[in-house]
Amino acid sequence: MIILDRESAKPLYLQIYQHIRDEIITGELEEGRRLSATRRQADNLGVSRNTVEQAYLQLCSEGYLENRRGSGYYVKHVDMSLLDSDTVSRKLQAFHRERPENRKFLYDMKYGNCHTENFPARKWRRAMEAALTEAVYGKLGVYGDNCGDWELRSYLADYLDRARGVKCSPDQLVIGSGTQQLAGILCQLIRPERCAIEEPGYDGVRHVLENHRIETAPIPVGAGGIDLAALRREKAQAVYVTPSHQFPLGEVMPIQNRMELLQLAEEQDFYVIEDDYDSIFRYTAKAVPSLQSLDRKGRVAYLGSVSKALAPSLRLAYMVLPPELKNRYDMWFSEYHNTVPSLMQDTLRIFMAEGSWEQHVRKICLANKRKHDLFAAKLERGLGPGFQVRGKGAGLHLIIESDHLTTEEMIVKCQQQGVNVYSMEKYFAMGSSRNLIMAGFGGIGAARIEDAADRILRALKTDD
Amino acid sequence: MIILDRESAKPLYLQIYQHIRDEIITGELEEGRRLSATRRQADNLGVSRNTVEQAYLQLCSEGYLENRRGSGYYVKHVDMSLLDSDTVSRKLQAFHRERPENRKFLYDMKYGNCHTENFPARKWRRAMEAALTEAVYGKLGVYGDNCGDWELRSYLADYLDRARGVKCSPDQLVIGSGTQQLAGILCQLIRPERCAIEEPGYDGVRHVLENHRIETAPIPVGAGGIDLAALRREKAQAVYVTPSHQFPLGEVMPIQNRMELLQLAEEQDFYVIEDDYDSIFRYTAKAVPSLQSLDRKGRVAYLGSVSKALAPSLRLAYMVLPPELKNRYDMWFSEYHNTVPSLMQDTLRIFMAEGSWEQHVRKICLANKRKHDLFAAKLERGLGPGFQVRGKGAGLHLIIESDHLTTEEMIVKCQQQGVNVYSMEKYFAMGSSRNLIMAGFGGIGAARIEDAADRILRALKTDD
DNA sequence: GGGTATTTGTCCGTATGTATG
């Protein structure tokens, strides 16, 4: 931004000239870039067009700029090898930091990725265009409901009841842009000093808690989910759990444990945050009803999202608040603007209204079941006795445990075969000595699953 | 969700039958709704299709359902006037809370609204379609950069430099879904115990601070913006200001005060949060460079958004972090997912890349200047000596102060004329006895401004 | 693909203050 000093003895056109010349020399204005039109520049600076023109013409005559009638003034190439003052190099360093480039692998098995072959592109596009059209005649210009579009919440409440047994009115639903954002709101609603979390567990939410300066109490996870005896001893004011498919180990919390957890929540007066992130992907048994559906005392806040079923980049999640927390939300968040673009909300609403949502959920569940079965079978058959495949039967990832290779060794070997698999270290708040790697198959196309599995087998079975 | 008890003596088909019948009676399943197909329902419940069919047929024979071959089972009309048990009424109450209806006015002059006549619908749509097409071939399925799309940040850095004098590399930029969300992140980065705010000031951010349990210290606003002497005494660890156009009073912080504020920030070692929410709408003088542009010590975090220029419902904002805070962001927020849908980011990127952004900014500024001039002139000429019009020359709202009518009286009178104007009470953390109303003209079409102004004049000038 | 509105550089004249002779 050019700042003019009208008191200065230096003429205005010279001030403009020098400023632009400096920017060209330092490289801030790159070769080929078009300058602001004289009129616009003049408006911005509050001077006459001719004043700007004078500066531009001066730069032209000195070879910094090139003028194209009817088009604009463009920066010409300047050989900077001649001048090399401190200022130049310092400025260059400040302004031209390069774009960070991350290494590419043939297959990236990052958890959470989601292959676009399954995305209902045509239907979604149609719904989005309808939403845009309807938005232009109205709600584009207003801040919507702070809880999210009422109709969308209505559809969601309906769906959640049928699919997950979640009983709620649309009033209890809050739309948000991701589990982490909603978890942040929950931190501010519940205000616990200590929150129990699963160990290992979802690091995304752990960081949210820590950033809200809430002490986290990692509770080990057993075959039945979080260890309830340990939880009882912790006496935390909240607990974050993933009962339908424990992240990342994959255990399902049995009904007895669920009842016991709710009982404990009532006894010790804490809130349960139920993250149902993965629940639609169950490939063996039928779906387990949510914790929330068993809750009679209003101790459960339920979290869900469309990231896994549709696409993570849509950034649309929802939570069901028990009445007490909803009251606090209405009190403390009434002046908040909902963070989800109305276009996204409307698109999903239209998508759900025409029945495409449930259709898609069914379809993608099947697609992932096929991928899962293929992937699991290949790995189980192919890996020798020194390996264990964990977390089968649900979700979008598998875990490989080795009794002789370290995590680091496994990752490097897989990467050498072009497959990027991941350490599970970050899911352990207190660290772990187990040799685990995580392979998410959500982002791999159905046709490539076998190849990816083969490469992993090749990587892990080589002796060296 | 239907939960079956396989241990029970009650037959499975009866359990299903009763559950659905209850839902129909309570109204949870509305007339005309299609039930899940028997195959799907059977899969979900883990029973045979015949079991489900048995239940459905029973319901048909009792008149609850209607079966259409090749289509499905549909809920028939049920006369509920006959039955009226407690259960029914309780359930009805719980599930069918009515959609909240808010009263409509001819003109809603809520601050922040934004008329869609100014929205570049065609260009935006085109950019969005391009973004969707490009997304389907890739990044739809992945969680993007936690700071936001790199290219978009690059364009933004460029624009901010030219338009607002903000000097930053794309690395310092963080994309977020609204000023409040970004302010929340700043709370967690700066972690102040006390934060000074303007009095009156933007309540949205005040609530964010309070919800992060940060004590707020309201500092009065004078002709030159926030009162620096009072701020000095406060000894807060952060201050939130709107220097380019104080919200809501409209004062511009002069250059001396800006320097002094930065000086003070250095002396007392606090951070300045600069919210540049409105800066493009200056109708008289040329734009004032931002505080950030004067900052040499890395004490300023700069906030901006596209809500006012494009549309509030897009939910896209950005902040420029000084290096120290950016380091903390990289440390503490590395595992966060960005909350802005990549589709929105890509759309804006494409929109900016083709130059439409700056073109639009200029256009909308002119459009709003016309509206502002018309509105201000009408009010100034029409209102009698007992009224003052404040906040002219910039922004998207005007303030009317009365020396004989209370705020409440003014609002009611205007509403009677079909114009909804707003109290400014919520902007005063400590309350105010002044008689002020706020009229935002952003959401009113250019052709309607005069009528809206006339109605306000009629409302306020009637004697009764 | 061709007509049209807009954007853009270009050129013109004018006003003002200052230095010069």
Add this chain to the structure above:
DNA sequence: TCATACATACGGACAAATACC
């Protein structure tokens, strides 16, 4: 003291290039 030349700044009219439909 006055006339002149020059530098600086401003606004309007025109034509070429461009974007849009």
